[in-house]
Amino acid sequence: MxxxxxxxxxxxxxxxxxxxxxxxxxxxxxxxxxxxxxxxxxxxxxxxxxxxxxxxxxxxxxxxxxxxxxxxxxxxxxxxxxxxxxxxxxxxxxxxxxxxxxxxxxxxxxxxxxxxxxxxxxxxxxxxxxxxxxxxxxxxxxxxxxLEPAAVVAAAVRAGRPSPGERIAVVGAGTLGLLAVQLLAASTPAELVVIDPRASRGEQARRFGAVEALTPDEARSAYGHFDLVVETAGAPTTAAESCLLARRGGRVVLTGMFAPGAAGIDPVHLSLSQLEVRSVFGAPSSAWSDAVRAFRLGLIDxxxxxxxxxxxxxxxxxxxxxxxxxxxxxxxxxxx
CATH class of the missing domain: 3.90.180.10 (Medium-chain alcohol dehydrogenases, catalytic domain)
Known part of the structure; x- marks a missing residue:
């Protein structure tokens, strides 16, 4: 039975x-x-x-x-x-x-x-x-x-194409965000910053490889700073804020599932900053393979x-x- x-x-x-x-x-x-x-x-x-x-x-x-x-x-x-x-x-x-x-x-x-x-x-x-x-x-x-949320993160990393020495921000320190920190740390960034209002999650992110944890208020001083921003929170304002965090010509990947009424991305800022914005819905087979391989190698735990x-x-x-x-x-x- x-x-x-x-x-x-x-x-x-x-x-x-x-x-x-x-x-x-x-x-x-x-x-x-x-x-x-x-x-x-x-x-x-x-x-x-x-x-x-x-x-x-x-x-x-x-x-x-x-x-x-x-x-x-x-x-x-x-x-x-x-x-x-x-x-x-x-x-x-x-x-x-x-x-x-x-x-x-x-x-x-x-x-x-x-x-x-x-x-x-x-x-x-x-x-x-x-x-x-x-x-x-x-x-x-x-x-x-x-490994299912890890596969979603792997899809986001594929879309974001991190390169060694880049400045990277992860918005949100829930399951997706903390897994993203682990996987992005393997790309040897110059900076890996997590943005979350919860101090305890920031501490955990540091243990997973982040060099700094900021609250959303503190992160305003870093607007326009990051080469790559990976959004994982799905909160009403985080898509728009992620675009503000990216430098001109930077890349933003949205993985959070947003509810109707979430703040929209400013099209003027988008065009003037020449941002590349991608979204992730679930994970294709290739991202699953990436996640399982990273798990096997100990890059994510x-x-x-x-x-x-x-x-x-x-x-x-x-x-x-x-x-x-x-x-x-x-x-x-x-x-x-």
């Missing part, structure tokens, strides 16, 4: 038990070791996610790691027992965007594990084998559950970001912590 959390509709969930799913052709069944809860999951639970990007009733869980327990027809049986993570987007692989390698922008119709397809807030999850990214046999599966762990039975407590405003709350995991 296998247990899973089902959100029937916003604000209503239950823990159910049923038969273990038999993987179909091209699929694998993965025993979940750990699954992270992020703000997107909280939005699903509260009913704030765009209706086009969620399908109720739903088993959530898009940040996870585990071990392959069974394979379906046409899948290499040698995968059984392998530690793994997997991409969330169920890209079609045949549309123009997929053929160009932009699998997170698939035009074949949105489908994603944990949002439209059953996710990993469960004992087991079934995914297409083609989406797996295998880990080392001794990989820390607890830490590996954060997500484990220190984890502050709370709960069994499935305590899902209500776990989801309440996410977005609750307590600065002591980092990444919250479910451990089936």
């Amino acid at each position: 296998s247990r899973s959390i089902v959100i029937d509709r916003p604000g209503e969930h239950r823990l159910i038990e049923g038969e273990v799913t038999v993987p179909g052709p091209g699929e694998v069944l993965v025993e979940v070791a750990a699954a992270g809860i992020c703000m997107s999951d909280r939005e699903v639970y509260d009913g704030h996610r765009d209706p086009g990007y969620v399908r109720y009733p739903l088993v959530p869980g898009h940040e996870w790691s585990g071990t392959v327990a069974a394979v379906g027809p046409g899948v290499d049986p040698a995968l059984v027992g392998r530690r793994t993570v997997a991409e969330g987007f169920r890209a079609c692989g045949t549309c123009e965007r997929c053929r160009c390698g932009e699998t997170s922008l698939c035009t074949g119709g949105y489908a994603e594990t944990g949002f439209t397809e059953p996710g990993a807030f469960a004992d087991c999850v079934t995914v297409p084998a083609r989406l797996l990214h295998l880990l080392e046999d001794d990989a820390d599966l607890r830490a590996a559950a954060l 997500p484990a220190p970001l984890i502050t709370h762990e709960f069994p499935l039975e305590r899902f209500a407590e776990a989801i309440a912590l996410v977005g609750g405003g307590d600065p002591a709350t980092g990444k919250v995991l479910l451990r089936p």
